[in-house]
Amino acid sequence: MSTFDENSTVPRDEGLALICEAGHGVASHEELFKNLTTAVNAVLCGDGTFLHLLSADYGTLKRFGPIPEATEWSDEMPTGIGRLRWLFEAKEPIIMDYTRPHIKDRIPKFALEHGYLSAISIPIVADGSTFGICSTRYKRAITWERDDVSYLKICGRVLGSLVSSAMTENKHISLALLEERKRLSSEIHDNVSHLVGSLSLCSASILASYEEGDMDFVERGLEKMEALCGKTIRVFRDEMLSLRVPLDRTDEWTESIIPILSNFESEWGIKTTLEQDIANEPLSLNVITSMHLSRILRECLSNVVRHAQASRVVVSLHEDDSNLLMTVTDDGCGFDVDAASPARFGIKIMHERADAIGGKLTIVSSEDGTVVRVYVPRIGKW
Template identity: 30%
Template structure:
């Protein structure tokens, strides 16, 4: 909805300027992005207005010189906490940063309010402090809830895509094999009375297709059972390479650093990205060599899946069922970077960088 100037804009801007200065001194990441600063300013105005109106504090004039370069005009928004929570999730700004900012805001705002209105009565000081604390905490809680809800929805979307991928495999691979087997058995019955060699050939073909179907079932079952478990991503990937990659393909997994620092939910999504990249190399790439590398640092996990296969055209691959969109969406869920380097005849490199704790600058 539209914004109407508050009678307490002068007080709010004074608090915002000091809060901004303290955030920068404390190296809190919220000061590194102009849109985020704009949200902070709007939030301060909303909080100050709540407290001032609750205690009928006198109006304070708006100070035009208080505008900060690069920050949008204040716009009132009933869904501001939700907007902030979702935006922090998109920018990979952890809720701990919001909590730090909230604590600083209380430290900054209370003395300014008490000094501006010369509040000295202990009971009134305590009441204003409690109201300020509640106003800040309520907004932090709502934005944190929006942050979590957004990530849950993204995670659920990722899970839905994984189920769709399994359904596609069941339909395309298992259904195709069983369909061919039934067709060959029908032909075998047809030829059985007058052309025994052809009938036997069709039975053999049907048995081959059923073996293919059985292998598909075994692979999908193994994938469903194997995930990022308590032992972490390395054993899960080694198990996948051992069970699902043909012996004709040379494989390798190199892990550097402590990958166990990854939160479980990060490890699960990264595992699915790397597994999908490896599956593509096996099923589509005609690779003879497949290597996975993972490097863990204090700030991020960097991983690559490299194969020496036939490669592909990146534009054509977007619609070829290689799961590229799924991998990119999973990386996006983790606020990571996802890149593919490939060309016909030159192999493929799938690279993923996933931040661990550091907020976006």
């Protein structure tokens, strides 16, 4: 029996399950990596575990996880240090005895000063690619048998699967944000261009009236232009506020939309109410769902200003085990949904946003007002 087995309090199968569990249901990469280092340290009975993951240029390894002592490579470490090049090529763990180091090992000066006697570095591998290393230090000598090394490699593959999934998700988010930029440019154009066009027509009309000497019309035109300028400024301000909605995972998404509703009410004088019926507070949304719901809400409010002639807006959030439902209701004049849907770009974009998060958007409108509902199915977590 190895020294590792003698000291371990976690059976090996349970250890792998513990590492897997550490990678599920986390809100960010930082939390994921923190959970993984904690789990691996417990499973391998270490005195400190951290990750070094490959940077974008593959030239350095960026550290994740606690290293209380200041070291030469605390934050970033070259991939060619010591036996790391061999680790990446062979995809085999490196076992280090700090008292009798390998000729290529570069033992940090602080190691022996703080009582560390040994360490292991496990390649983090998925689909034949190495994403980095997981290192665990010990303040005791560890004897690693052949089956121990096999177990370490399995741990590395489990870590690789979790890290690879996180990086793939990050790439999807980056692509989604690029697509979001295209949508935003279209929406801002849709929301603002008609106001700018009105200003242009108004100024042309004022200029023509001035040339004809109709000063009464000029005065009325300038008053209209002043009102249009004020409205344009408020619309731009609303757009800028909506862009400040955090594009990261949050456990309190509703906190990010409260300023939008408050600003909307103060700017346009339309009473706005937020109602919540949340089964599991606080409401947690991932980056994509948060982004699309926030922009759907923003488009609804913009339509209220431009078309509804409403005096009140109610935004309600309802969550149960199956769905999240966001409803935006106004008491305005309503419109013909069937006639407007093919022509109005904003409505088309709202439907696309709902589809992007696996949801469904419906609009019901009459002379008593308009109701927009967005259903988002619960698949695991939002």
